[in-house]
Amino acid sequence: MIMATTQPTPLPTAPMPTIRTSAPGKLFLLGEYAVLEGAPALLTAVDRRVEVTIDPSPTGSWQVSAPNLGIRALGLGTDGALPAGLSDRQQAHLRVFDEVRVAVQTAARQARELQQTDPRVRPETSTPPLAITIDSSALSRGGHKLGLGSSAAAAAALTDALAQALGLTLDRNDLFHLAHAAHRSAQNGAGSGGDVAASVHGGLIRYAPGTAAVPLRWPEELRISAVVTGEGALTTRLVGRVADYAAVNPAQHRADLDRLTRLAEAAEAALADPADFLRLASDYFDALSALDNHARAGIVSLRHRELHALAEREGGVFKTSGAGGGDVGLAFSYAGEPTERLAGALARAGAAIVPLGLFAAGLQGGTAS
Structure with missing residues (x-):
């Protein structure tokens, strides 16, 4: 109350x-x-x-x-x-x-x-x-x-x-x-x-x-960039598709969510080690991709996969944020030159970074x- x-x-x-x-x-x-x-x-x-x-x-x-x-x-x-x-x-x-x-x-x-x-x-x-x-x-x-x-x-x-x-x-x-x-x-x-x-x-x-x-503290060694990945997606629609998948194939859905849960539970501790956090963020993107492959919800698009591969080549990590779909994604990188290098690669690929505090x-x- x-x-x-x-x-x-x-x-x-x-x-x-x-x-x-x-x-x-x-x-x-x-x-x-x-x-x-x-x-x-x-x-x-x-x-x-x-x-x-x-x-x-x-x-x-x-x-x-x-x-x-x-x-x-x-x-x-x-x-x-x-x-x-x-x-x-x-x-x-x-x-x-x-x-x-x-x-x-x-x-x-x-x-x-x-x-x-x-x-x-x-x-x-x-x-x-x-x-x-x-x-x-x-x-x-x-x-x-x-x-x-x-x-x-x-x-x-x-x-x-x-x-x-x-x-x-x-x-x-x-x-x-x-x-x-x-x-x-x-x-x-x-x-x-x-x-x-x-x-x-x-x-x-x-x-x-x-x-x-x-409340938590973000590691000073890491930077986050918000990347436009398309037009906004309707959260309720994407979540609804995952719920439909759970009703049709509850065992596989449970396995997908258990994988995501194990990674989510490790996130707070991973903030203490930037390298661990980057690995965890990449693993989380892979787990979301697996969920999306099974649910066919539209969480992870082809554009997301392209940006994930691009960030990996530049020493960073790209993942979707929130419900996924066409909303902004996240690019994680080490501060300084690695962030500048990744930003340049994203710009050449036509991915706009949204200036956010x-x-x-x-x-x-x-x-x-």
């Missing part, structure tokens, strides 16, 4: 100030797919952020904007409910918003019920009409999502912003659980929560479902008059 409280609000209240929050995107370094079975994963937050702004509504009714998704001042129903008649595309874009809205309003109502004997706490459970703006443009390139966890970052930033707007006090762990539950619901029950954990906590973390995120700060924000 989330032990949230509402801030006592003396009456009359001052006008609500503008609320601004932001949460970083993420990269899965190791542990993809195995984390769905409970294994640990390594993730880093990146310096591309989803930004959420909440103001009192100028129209007297709820509205939401997501300009980079083509949604501008969309009128909402009572307490921010999505209106009827939205297109499938609009509904898909706003699913995370709607799940977060319901989750935060429910948590706020429960907190108020617990504090109903406090005369300083407003007894109503409704919220003054809000104007909410969500900007996830920084996590796209040329209009295509990069696979940096924009929906998870949006869930984290929205949860924090709406909680503040409703006077709900959440510590970082409670905020993660609320955002993760809403994000998972928006994805029809899929997702480990690792992307939400990276967005909330920031930095480099070890994450396993059902456990607290553990890694180990970025987690959830940030507050109010401004």
